[in-house]
Amino acid sequence: MDYNFREIEPKWQRFWREKGVYHVENEDGRPHFYVLDMFPYPSGAGLHVGHPLGYIASDIFARYKRLNGFNVLHPMGYDAYGLPAEQYAIQTGQHPAITTEKNIARYREQLDKIGFSFDWDREVRTCDPQYYKWTQWTFIQLFNHYYDNQAQKARPISELCERFAKQGSEGLDAACTEHLDFTADEWNSWDEYGRQHVLMNYRLAYLADIPVNWCPELGTVLANDEVVNGLSVRGGYPVERKLMRQWSLRITAYAQRLVDGLEKVEYSDSLKEIQRNWIGRSEGAAVWFPLDVPATSVDKPTALYMGQVDPLPVPSFEIFTTRPDTIFGVTFMVLCPEHELIEQITTPEQRNEVMAYVTWAKNRSERERQAEVKKVSGVFTGAYAVNPLTEEKIPIWVSDYVLAGYGTGAIMAVPAHDSRDFAFAKHFNLPIRQVVAPSIDETSDPNTWEESMDAKSGVSVNSGFITGMKVKDAMKAVIDKVDEMGIGHKTINYRLRDAIFSRQRYWGEPFPIYYKNDMPYTLPEECLPLRLPEVKEFKPTSTGEPPLGHATKWAWDEANRTVVENSKIDNKTVFPLELSTMPGFAGSSGYYLRYMDPRNDERYFSEKAVEYWQNVDLYVGGSEHGTGHMMYARFWNKFLFDIGYAVKDEPFKKLINQGMIQGRSNFVYRSKEDNNLFISKNIKGREHNTVPIHVDINIVDNDILDIEKFRQWRPEFADARFELEDGKYVCGWEVEKMSKSMYNVQNPDDLVDRYGADTLRLYEMFLGPVEQAKPWDTNGIEGVFRFIRKLWKLYVGDDDQLLVDDSEADKKDLKTINQAIKKVTDDIERFSFNTSVSTFMITVNELTASKCKSRTALEPLTVLIAPFAPHIAEELWHRLGHEGTVCAAEWPNCDESLLVEDTFNYPVSFNGKMRFTIELPAGATQDEALAAVKAHNVGQKWLDGKEPKKVIFVPKKIINIVIG
RNA sequence: GCGGAUAUGGCGUAAUUGGUAGCCGCGCUAGACUUAGGAUCUAGUGGCGAAAGCCGUAACGGUUCGAGUCCGUUUAUCCGCACCA
Secondary structure (H helix, E strand, O other): OOOOHHHHHHHHHHHHHHHOOOOOOOOOOOOEEEEEEOOOOOOOOOOOOHHHHHHHHHHHHHHHHHHOOOEEEOOOOEOOOOHHHHHHHHHHOOOHHHHHHHHHHHHHHHHHHHOOOOOHHHOOEOOOHHHHHHHHHHHHHHHOEEEEOOOOEEEEHHHHHHHHHHHOOOOOOEOOOOOOOOOHHHHHHOOHHHHHHHHHOOEOEEEEEEEEEEEOOOOEEEOHHHEEOOEEOOOOOEOEEEEEEEEEEOHHHHHHHHHHHHHHOEOOHHHHHHHHHHHOOEEEEEEEEEEOOOHHHOOOHHHHHOOOOOOOOOOEEEEEEOOHHHHHHOOEEEEOOOOOHHHHHOOHHHHHHHHHHHHHHHHOOHHHHHHOOOOOOOEEEEEEEEOOOOOOEEEEEEOOOOOOOOOOOEEEEOHHHOHHHHHHHHHHOOOOOOOEEOOOOOOOOHHHOOOOOOOOOOEEOOOHHHOOOEHHHHHHHHHHHHHHHOOEEEEEEOOOOOEEOOEOOOOOOEOOEEEEOOEEEEOOHHHOOOOOOOOOOOOOOOOOOOHHHHOOEEEEEOOOOEEEEHHHOOOOOEEEEOOOEOOHHHHHOOHHHHOOOOOOOOOOOOHHHHHHHOOEOEEEEEHHHOOHHHHHHHHHHHHHHHOOOOOOOOOEOEEEEEOOEEEEEEEEEEEOOOOOEEEOHHHOOOOOOEEEEEEOHHHEEOOEEOHHHHHHHOHHHOOOEEEOEOOEOEOEEEEEOOOHHHOOOOOHHHHHHHHOHHHHHHHHHHOOOOOOOEEOOHHHHHHHHHHHHHHHHHHEOOOOOEOOEOOOOOHHHHHHHHHHHHHHHHHHHOOOHHHHHHHHHHHHHHHHHOOOOEHHHHHHHHHHHOOOOHHHHHHHHHHOOOOOOHHHOOOOOOOHHHHOOOEEEEEEEEOOOEEEEEEEEOOOOHHHHHHHHHHHHOOOOOOOOOOEEEEEEEOOOEEEEEEO
8 A cells, every 4th residue: 555645644743733742841951952944924925845945954953953862942933024015005905914914824834734843832923012022122222222342342321321421432432423522521511412412323223314215106215125227126116315314223333243253153155255245344544634725725624633533733534445555656536426525625616517526426326326337437626635655745536436335435546556546547547656566676657557456465666665565564564654643543444334224114113212302212111012003004104204104093102101192292291103114134133032932021032041042053044144134133143142131142053055946947839920839849940930938837747748738727728739749748948036927836735735745855855955056846756756655665565564573684784774874864964965865765775675674674764764754754653663753762873883894895906007806804904905915916917026115005995006 | 347156977966075986866768567657666877889998077287096076277157246445
């Protein structure tokens, strides 16, 4: 009787659920292990076969760890806030909570069919008030902390207030939006509003004017990926860059720790590199260049001293460079169009031209700018700066190739050694001066160069006191020099920007913030969660306010500590609440911690729980979250670590990025002359002018089209005629993104219905290495299905009787099973599940061939396969007479002694040419090998009387003989 | 442009990490059992060759007794970042 997965799989899924087999406690004598999947966004489309790939891999690992005696935390939940549900709501009026609930139910149903070992008692949903209460709570903590650069740690804002009252800003080294200088007296003289204004400069969650993608038509800010070519992806409306007051998280404060932390975790090298690039740390120098202008033409010279500890005797401005060694090659300076100095230094003759350029540059969309990177544009201000080391007068230009958001928005241009400066100099015919050369006398005329010499190698030339020094030494010498002159210092710049945290959206976490006197204040913690209000409309309001503006009960009554109707806002006791919501990454940044103690109402998670679980041992998910989610989550965790909540600095010890599953689309070829004629792939030649048409992969099997189903598929194909090859219609195929419009979405439910969950699980693993991107291809699934049936037949006879007996397995079978134990154990530890599946196939083939029926071999095999195919393993385990679940069994030990051969046949090669085989006892030594070679030579003469000079002997492998 | 990877039969892949390349599966070929086969079982399947054998891991070169694996150059594909001074 064949294996009846349709009956057996649901039976055990029910058993696991009813017995609470996968329920996990936070206390347990066993060692702990935390296996986490990136939780899904429950979209309306349901799961496709790409989603479970990572879940299956992590489930195998979780089950393996359980069998090895670990208490395993393996939870699942939903990242339930997000755009699609809201867009759907705008179109249909259906509340996002309802569609989300429906989608979650569908996801759960699909997940359950695959037989995962999640502890569903710990499920979290980011849109659940009991969950987002803690997202809001964390936001309040971020608001109430600043970052102490000296201690490299977040500290309470209250400490900052005390400090300001005592010593003002003097000596403060904190992450901030801009450097401020004030005394204790000044601080103490300011009113509440003034102080709050200053504190905002330091808070880790802060409100500031930020340039954003604003889409007036949609009435919302859009993320970069929602904008293509200056138009919104949805609707195609124009998007402009606009300065708006937005919440941001000061993730830049943690830039260094986010870089350093990568040393401590196991992520793939490529992902670490991506994160390092994203943070973009670069070491260099800050240098102040004095202006060469009559003091009278500068309105407020003091404004130019911003950020300087000691004011310089002349007006100056700060630049950042990673190549201080090239300072002798500066031939012009460039300011970004947004630079505040432009207004002050531009000469009257140049004013019109400069202002026109600045206006043009500011109105250019980010997209336009990026598309025209190669185009050089800029304008001369008429003003000059002085090179502090050469005292040369150098012109100051404005150009949009200098970015406002990086460094100081001003650069010293060294056209000979920077490709962008080079292009600019060529375009405007500015001088180019070589100051770095391969060696001191290998200079050439840079005006003849095709491109600049950017490499950080060689020696300085034409460079005053650093001439002849190597680049590295020259950098240090220049930094020391400017430091000594009091006009510069060594500094580090990061490309990372603070994270914009507001969204003009409905379906997200409300900010626990109200405004008093236009200044934001946090709600009292005990009033959390601040629930998302009901609204009649999900679109932004007509006044441009976010959708929450539609809510009628939506204001903060400070005296009664409650949310009330906004008509009562009087700004005395009833204040307006923040109307934006938090972005998608808010809820997903700390969910792994909440799983440790998901029903706790008093705390994010108890100290006991986090002490027990520590952090995530293994995190599995797609690399598309490699920067966004991973960076925010690491930041979130580091902050919670600083304030004593998390116990580990890094949230995820090890990360596996599962490869993306692409779709494998099928095509039919329609004749151009005859719209009802379809020609099989291999006979559509030149004489047939054909058009490829996507065809639903569900009516194609092994690239063979099911003609009847095709005729029924769409009405226009009802009368289709075919030109066949070998009586079949062969479809073409191509790898594309898995998407509905390409009819290549493979739904896991269909495969479970047809082959069973175990087959799907094994097949997804068998497809190739977990980390590798690969197209979905169902063509090989039959082989895995066949394997499952062979496995079944090894244990169960045609009449459903158990074939396994209590006899002792023979040595050959024991060897087979022990080889499997060793191989599978190694493979799981290396996350190489595809080879484990091969090992199972080999093992079953061998045991079937040897007609092995003994329990001593088959029982360990059942446990071995349980992580991969838990349903059939559970059924066999019970048929073998066990009461409890196979999940509680013990991982079999490999008896290595059974793997050792008595003798080995060694291939021997002689000077790389001749090859023969020699038999040696197991564990033979070099001397024994040499002796065996000599003995073998007797009568064979291949050594021709010569002594072997060297015998290279690798036990169990091969011998090579070298002679003189 | 910069950075990171990858390259092995018709296809997905494997190779004990420097030691007999191609395990396992798909597909294909032949056969058996069958009224039938898109079921099952058996055998074969890198290329050339009748065979012995020769060649073969993107290309070329190097290190080594020995290279798919290490080093160099080139090519192709994929991914990430992209005026970041």
